[in-house]
Amino acid sequence: MTDAIALDIDGREVKISHPEKVFFAKRGETKLDLVRYYQAVAEPLLRTLRGRPLLMERYPEGASGKSWFQKRVPKTTPSWVTTTVVATPNGTTSDALVAADLAHIIWAVNLGCLGFHVWPVRAENQEITDELRIDLDPSPGVVFSQVQEAATLTRELLGELGIESKLKTTGSRGLHIYAGLEPEWDGYQVRAAAVALARELERRHPTLITAQWWKEERGARVFVDFNQNAPHKTVFGAWCVRPRVGAQVSTPIHWDDLATVEPDELTIATVPAHLAERGDPWAGARPQSIEPLLEWSRRDLANGLMDAPWPPVYPKQPNEPPRVAPSRAKKA
Template sequence: MAALDADKPIQLEADGRVVRITHPGRVLFPDIGATKLEVARYYLRVAGAILPHLEGRPLVLHRFPKGLGGDGFYQKRAPKSRPPWVPTATLTSPANPDPIEYVVGGSPATLLWMVNLGAWEMNPWLARADDPEHPTHLVVDLDPLGGEFQEVCEAALLVRQELEGCGLAPWAKTSGKRGMHVMASLPRRMTYPEVRELLAAVGRTLDSRQPERFALEERIRNRRGLIYFDSNQNGYGSTIAAPWSVRPTPTATISRPLSWEEVARCPAPTLFTIRTV
């Protein structure tokens, strides 16, 4: 886009709706020069892949209005100035009885509207808005704690084995940063405490077999060479970056799903960006 047109709004069509993109030439990722328009077009390309992971789920907006070079902040409440076609759901929580109206994912137009807000990282709940007490998935976040990504891949394969032993069908994705998320659909209606109890047992098993590989407690997470088995995100209202979501990194990496064959080959997570997918 020519510099002269950088601030001129444009309109993009998504699923029969026209969405206005203001400041399309605004640079969101200064290190690579990626603009708001480039991010919007990325989401149009991957809409068919990412939307099943957002549909019907409350979203927490992670906003960077001025791009990665500016301040970012999280926003739970849906903006009052949203278009009438942006779906929302009003929910409460045990910790906060005050109702909060969340944006609910599910359409390409909503993706574009969020990008225009500066909310280009997609963070859905593990549960759907119509049944917020019961997650549809569980997640284990594997953090290398200063080690190499190869160690994360090896740990993910071990987590896979344990989850399969629990009767689950796990799958993996890069976190978009240094780690990996191992996720699994839940075959029955489970509460968050039940999920955490299950994962605590899985973590204890892994730690007992390979204490030199896994760390289960946050207090020892800085011990170099261990992989932090983090299941703390399995709680009411907690979110995880969606598969195919852009992450706030200098090179606009994404959280990319991997086959288990790919996990065994262990490609560098930095390979997956809005420009390479």
């Protein structure tokens, strides 16, 4: 096995150790194959990631090996690597990698990073959240055709409010719907907009879609995970490769491809050609306003609805209901 090679990544020398190491067992793709994939999709990748902090999911021995999440860059990080201080929900800070350019992505790949989880903020202005991220999460018993239907209904509802949305696969069983935002709102406001959207979708389509945070209340429905918009929350990045043996990619797709998409077939072996043929579905998107969703949020609160539950790692929030599953609350 070759010890290391040096690559010129946009004028920056980045060393790749053990480039022939197999990262994805299904077809035998290597660390160098992963590097070549990111080079092939560099333009749309950086259009979505550039300037954002990244949480790294590291698999030094490949997708079949041990892993861990890494918020802080290693102490041996080269001086040219851009970082920024980010905070966790409890206030702990860390120096996170910033997607400054492709060299930063390739440097992380060399560390065995098989997953980039992306903040919805720019490193230079972390008070502003500039993406609404709707995570359509299939509960047990839900098939992908139901997720596809939920995505279509979500797009239609956002369209009623004049909000244009973008679509991507998650690289697994769900779908993500994004809207780039005008630089007007913080993470608390964006989460409130997501809660309002989830609740309205459940009202209109109660047998298919749920906004219920507690799993015991979801049934076999598609869950709209509003808490993916909680401040400091990261979501798996567009064009990024999942740590699965098949090297599946979280792939932006055109809305008219939704009915026929097969997420497991979107891999590092197929996505570059798909991009070359279909282009970047997210190119040219304009910033949106979430004021219509915030108006729904204010309406719900005025009608007596409390805030939706927050994840357990967050401090208790104003107007939040008891943070306990309904079945446990009844027993108590």
